[in-house]
Amino acid sequence: MQQRLSSAALALAAFLSVPAWAETETERGAYLVEHVAACGNCHTPMGPDGPVPGTALSGRFVISAPPFDAWAPNITPAAIGGWTDAEIARAIREGVRPDGTIIGPPMPIELYREISDRDIAAIVAYLRTVPPVENETPRSVYRIKLPESYGPPLTAVAEVPEGETPEYGRYLAGPVAHCVECHTPMEAGHHDYANRLGAGGRVFEGPWGVSMSANLTSDPNGLARWTDDEVIAMIRTGHRPDGSAMMGPMGYGFYAGMRDGDVRAIVAYLRTLPPRLP
Template sequence: MKQEQGQSHAQARRPAPGRPPIAAALAATAALGLGLVATAAQAESRLERGRYLVESIAGCGNCHTPQGPNGPLLGQALAGGLVIEDPMFSAVSANITPDPDTGIGRWSDAQIARAIREGRRPDGSLIGPPMPFDLYRDIADSDVAAIVAYLRAVPPVKNRVAKSVYRMPLPPTWGPPVGRVAEVSSADPVAWGRYLAGPLGHCIECHSRPGPQGGPDFAGGLGAGGYVFTGPWGRSVAPNITPTNLKRYSDAQLAAIITTGVRPDGSCLRPPMAVSYYAKMKPADVSALVAYLRTLPPR
């Protein structure tokens, strides 16, 4: 049982609860004089990168922050408890703040990264849908490390959430263990946009045609739309985001739709389209997304 051994090893390395790793890193490098400057800057940029990813394109809070009638609950960021209803499940999102008792404060960095990319908890149990593990397994090592750094730095919130109910058998695994995942270069806007729309932002998870097993059919229906979402907003259907539908918008219009949630005709995009998160994206990232959407095979 290789995996079991890996876990206990990781468990032994977990940091003392309540000691922020950034502070620990600074303390550890303080003795190194000049080294402090570079290392502190690196730690800070990793944290900043993580903040940017979680709060914009990845939009983890779209599922992990509980919502009231007026949107996300104040002081409850990433504290879980949002219930996602589907014919196959009533999934309750987890508390992913560093609270040691009700969140992930006792998990090591490697354990959190594994939960995100492989969908497995430190105790070996599988995390259920709809978290998009098929895409998250391709998040680059540097980006998953940045996400983990940010999750460790958010305010811990004590919030014990109910258990998810799955009315179907979960697979034994979401795939083989994730090895090293290299960074995607942002120099090629289309390749960068594909990474943003897939592994980082899971746009294509919501916007592809539902396949026979319930999951998205990336092979035959990439970007074709069709998932139905019901909630306090009523009923919304993910539209086709291939050129068949989007050719009616200019690049500037498309960028505005994604980041403001308002179409040129004045109509507004309803949840779960994560507009409040995409509003915080860098213009270059929005342009890359648009460039990629233009290259999708028309459906």
């Protein structure tokens, strides 16, 4: 009896002390793709009720705008299963396909360049496990010149230590979740990250109507209006404190599964953004 109790106690102790990083590589990839990066917000076919069941990541038309008509291609194993891990990682972080062609916007390559080696490996591992779905999308049409490259070939991208810190929040809100991409105004076709990071004011047209991204800086017109818990609830539920529904294209349904510590890290980071107006 004594023996049995103590082994049960040991098992319990082992269970309780399982650290956050004990998740497998594929589990981390699933979490990042499905709940933080929200790749499906562009790559999964959408119906009136959101993502179409059984079609995850199989590609869809994303946007038609003066500079381009963009289709996010099928990224299930039915389409990219033949690419090596390094080729998939290079496509995501460096915007270069195995055939050498350059991937264009709105795939947020300039931010994805900073995804850590550990996280890109996790994302690739997860993409290998999603159900293959046959679907072919047309090639995107760009009326702007795509860059020759998004920068020199990547060698090693270090990890940002996990925690409820502004540093980890910056990593999630920038390189992984690309929040700042939608929430920073454009200047001459480029995001004005240098002067107006997080100031919002970008206009998005879609099935939801016309929306404008919110100011996430500490300006009185920005996040200063809300408590941390209110901001967190808006991100994860898509509803404001007064109960009104927020519009797309922000991927609320994906963020609903974002871990508490991670969304708190993001808010801690957003609180450090100097006040800016769009």
